[in-house]
Amino acid sequence: MDFTLTHEQRMMVDTTRRLNEEVLQPILDAHPCHRSLPKAATKEVLQHLAQLGLTAARLPEFAGGPGLSALDYGLMCEQLSPTVAFILLPHETTITRLHHGCSEIQRERWMRELISAERIICTAATEPDTGSDPRGVRARIRRQAGRLVLNGQKMWISNGSVADLVNVTCLDEQGVLVRVIVDRQQSAFEVKEIPMMGLQQCHLSELSFADCCIPFDNLIEGTGDAAKVLTLTWLANRPIIGLSAVSLAQRAFEAAQEYAMTRRQFGREIGKFQLIQQQLADIETEISASRLLCYSALAAIDRGERANGVSAMAKRFAVSACERAIALSMQVHGSMGLSQELGLEQMARDVRMLSIPDGTPEILTLIQGREITSYDAFRA
Ligand SMILES: Cc1cc2nc3c(=O)[nH]c(=O)nc-3n(C[C@H](O)[C@H](O)[C@H](O)COP(=O)(O)OP(=O)(O)OC[C@H]3O[C@@H](n4cnc5c(N)ncnc54)[C@H](O)[C@@H]3O)c2cc1C
Structure with missing residues (x-):
């Protein structure tokens, strides 16, 4: 497979890289690196990304997006710092999910402000007792006096504390998994920021809904299968997160x-020692392999092929290769590699954050195993 970039791809990549270096990184640098960004700064980041079409990357032009291929979106995400990518992905992914489920009237109501990032949206699926198995959701809505009433708790929600709208996965009275949009201007719920070891300028939050009243027309009725819509975006998100690791x-x-x-040392540059050269060669090899795996997973998605295995493989390999690359780079730097000043220890903490969302390594291994053997380890 030839991944030589076309002229258009080269331009997209260069423009995104410049935006990241010249505009977005200075916004991050203007705030403490160990604390989540103020909402205004998060919004500013998203609004710059919106100008490149990235907040609606996977939407077709008629729906207000640039209709990027999965590969082009991945190429652009690769140019963003992981912090910026983890501000963008929850917002953009939720917009894509909404597009696939909501009615025309709901699109009119929400999409314009979301695509322009005047308002922020996130997806809340994970719960204290429900993580890797999305079908274990306990949050529930019931109909009461012409409204919906939501009860439940959501954990580890990216952008949860800065979101204006939350796409909540919950069970209806019949026990069917559905999605409902909770608008902060209409409905009261509790939000708590969860301090994390890495990507600390991002927001990871716990959301508590106690008899939270929601207008009936916030129910997403376009598809009864909320789990299927989640899976649709996971497939491309995995190699895209892999490219953040790259x-x-x-x-x-x-x-x-x-x-x-x-x-x-010993009177010459350490790069002249064969063991150091081997460390550099190992890192470069793993980066090249990771990049190609991620590109080829995204290209398979674009060709409409079944990509469950290759997408899982790409994320798992790229994140663990990145962990090894950072560890080896630290080793090349000696004590300096362990210093906070250099920033590698920050990177070691950041990459740990990439390992969990959109499939832990164990879950990704089992997805790949299911593709190889046709045996589903998730169903005993
Ligand atoms: C940076 C970040 C961003 C996130 N963003 C969001 C978000 O925006 N919205 C949202 O809803 N959630 C989000 N999450 C939550 C994330 O999706 C879950 O944490 C993830 O699904 C894993 O769930 P868990 O943490 O409950 O772990 P669990 O599912 O409880 O797993 C615990 C351990 O058991 C392993 N395990 C589980 N099942 C199996 C099995 N069958 N075989 C072998 N091992 C198994 C797992 O791999 C893991 O090591 C985010 C998490 C992080 C870290």
Whole structure:
């Protein structure tokens, strides 16, 4: 498979890289690196991304998006820092999910402000007792006096504390998994920020809904199968998160390469020692393999092929390759590699965050195993 970039792809990649370096990174740098960004800054980041069409990347033009292929979207995400990618993905993914489920009237109501990032939306599926198995959801809605009443708790929700709208996965009175949009201006619910070890400028939140009243027309009725819509976006999100890991690993590699060329021990640059060269070669090999796996998973999705196995493989391989790349880069740097000043320890904490959402390594292994054997390990 040839992944030589076309002229248009090269332009998209360059524009996104410039936006990240010249506009978005300075916004992040203007705030403390160990605390979640203020809502205004999160919104500003999203609004810049909206100008490149990235907030509605997967929507067709008639729906207000650029109709990017999965590969083009991935190529652009690879240029963003993981923090920016993890601000974008929950918003963009939820917009895509909404597009696939909501009615024309609901689209009119919500889409314009979401695509322009005047308002932020997130998806709340995970609960304290329900993580990898999305069918274990306990949150419930019932109809009462012409309204919906939601009870339940959601955990680890990206952008949860800055979202204006929350796409909540819950059970209806018949026990069917449905989605309902909770609008903060209409409905009261509790939000708590959860401090995390990495990607600390992002928001990860716990949301509590106690007899939360929601207008009836916020129910997403377009599809009864909420789990299927979740899966649709997971498939592309996995290699896209893999590409976030690739961009992190690339930075670790470049730091190691530069250090190896300048740091001198035993009277010469450490890059002249064969063991250091092997460490650099190992990192570069894993980055190249990760990148190609992610691109090929996204290309398979674009060709309409079944991509469950390759998409799972791409994320699992890329994230663990990135962990190894950062560890090796730290090793090349000696004590300096462990210092907070250099930033590799921050990267080691950030990459741990990529490992869990949209499929843990164990879940991804079982998805791949199911493709290989046709045996479903999730159903005993
Ligand atoms: C950065 C980040 C962003 C997130 N964003 C969102 C979001 O926006 N919205 C949202 O709803 N959720 C979000 N999540 C939550 C995430 O989707 C869940 O954490 C994830 O699904 C795993 O669930 P869990 O943490 O409850 O772990 P569990 O599912 O309880 O798993 C615990 C451990 O058991 C393993 N395990 C589980 N089942 C099996 C099995 N069958 N075989 C072998 N091992 C197994 C897992 O791999 C894991 O190691 C986010 C999480 C993170 C870290």
